[in-house]
Amino acid sequence: MILKLVPSLWSFQISQNYRHPGIDNVKSVPHFSSINIKSKSNSNRKVIVCGLRKSYAKKPPSRVLSKEAIQVIHSLKLAKSDEKLDQVLNSSLTRLLKVDVLDLLAELQRQKNSHLCLKVFNFIREEPGYNTLLSLYSDMILLHGRNKNIDMAEELFSDATGKGLKPDTRMYTEMIGAYIRAGQMEKAIEIYRSMKASGCSPDRLTFMILIRNLERIGEQELAATLKEECYEYVEFPNKFIKEVEQKQSGKKDKSQSHNKISGGR
Known part of the structure; x- marks a missing residue:
C-alpha cells in the first residue's frame, strides 16, 4: 500500500513489517519496522528505520543474583573472623534456595575471593543435593590450582572419587x-593416563594444555606422542595441531621481541 504525501514529488511506501492503526492487511514483524521514502525527482532511496535497532534485539535472559544471595555475600564480607563467618553460614546460607547458593558461589569465584569460596564450598559439600555435583568439585580444583595449592586439589579429587x-x-x-x-608435569601425565584408562576421553583443552607445556619445558618427544593421540580423540586433528603450533610460535615471537626491547634499554 502507498500513502501519497505530495502527489507530484514524494511517495511513502510502507513495508510489510510496519503496522499502522488504520491498516489491518499489513503484517507486523516485532522489533523492526521501516518506511521507504522515494523521490520521483531523485532515484536515490532513503530508508527511515523505526523501532528497535538490530543491536537492541531481545537477548536471552541472564542469571541475576537474588536479593537474598546479595545480602548473604555482603554479610560474609563483613564477617571479620571465622567464628562470625560460621554464624553467617549457619543462619543465612541455609535459608537460600539451592539455585541461589550456586549463584552465590559462582559470584564469589568471579570476584576471585578464594577464601569465601572455600568457606561456602566446605559448608555445603556434605549437604544433600550438593555433594554429588561434579561441577562444584571441578570449580574448587581450578581455584586451588590457580593458587598452586596442590594438596587441597588432590584432596578434593580423592574426596569426589571416594x-x-x-x-x-x-x-x-x-x-x-x-x-x-605446581610444576609437577610427571603427575600431570600420570593423571592424563588415568583419564584414558577410566574411559574418559580427553578434549581439545586437555591436549592444548599438555602439548604447549611439554614443548615449553623441552619435552618434544612426549609432545609429539600426544599430537599423534589427538587423531583418536579430537575432531579435525590436523587443524587443531596447526593451531597449537601457531600459538606456541606466537608466544616465542613475543618473548623474543620482549627480550630484545629489554636488552636495548
Missing part, C-alpha cells in the same frame, strides 16, 4: 592444569 563419583573430562583437565601450575 564418594563414588566418576570424574568427567573437565575434572581431569582441571587436575592436570593444577599439577602443571
Whole structure:
C-alpha cells in the first residue's frame, strides 16, 4: 500500500513489517519496522528505520543474583573472623534456595575471593543435593590450582572419587592444569593416563594444555606422542595441531621481541 504525501514529488511506501492503526492487511514483524521514502525527482532511496535497532534485539535472559544471595555475600564480607563467618553460614546460607547458593558461589569465584569460596564450598559439600555435583568439585580444583595449592586439589579429587563419583573430562583437565601450575608435569601425565584408562576421553583443552607445556619445558618427544593421540580423540586433528603450533610460535615471537626491547634499554 502507498500513502501519497505530495502527489507530484514524494511517495511513502510502507513495508510489510510496519503496522499502522488504520491498516489491518499489513503484517507486523516485532522489533523492526521501516518506511521507504522515494523521490520521483531523485532515484536515490532513503530508508527511515523505526523501532528497535538490530543491536537492541531481545537477548536471552541472564542469571541475576537474588536479593537474598546479595545480602548473604555482603554479610560474609563483613564477617571479620571465622567464628562470625560460621554464624553467617549457619543462619543465612541455609535459608537460600539451592539455585541461589550456586549463584552465590559462582559470584564469589568471579570476584576471585578464594577464601569465601572455600568457606561456602566446605559448608555445603556434605549437604544433600550438593555433594554429588561434579561441577562444584571441578570449580574448587581450578581455584586451588590457580593458587598452586596442590594438596587441597588432590584432596578434593580423592574426596569426589571416594564418594563414588566418576570424574568427567573437565575434572581431569582441571587436575592436570593444577599439577602443571605446581610444576609437577610427571603427575600431570600420570593423571592424563588415568583419564584414558577410566574411559574418559580427553578434549581439545586437555591436549592444548599438555602439548604447549611439554614443548615449553623441552619435552618434544612426549609432545609429539600426544599430537599423534589427538587423531583418536579430537575432531579435525590436523587443524587443531596447526593451531597449537601457531600459538606456541606466537608466544616465542613475543618473548623474543620482549627480550630484545629489554636488552636495548
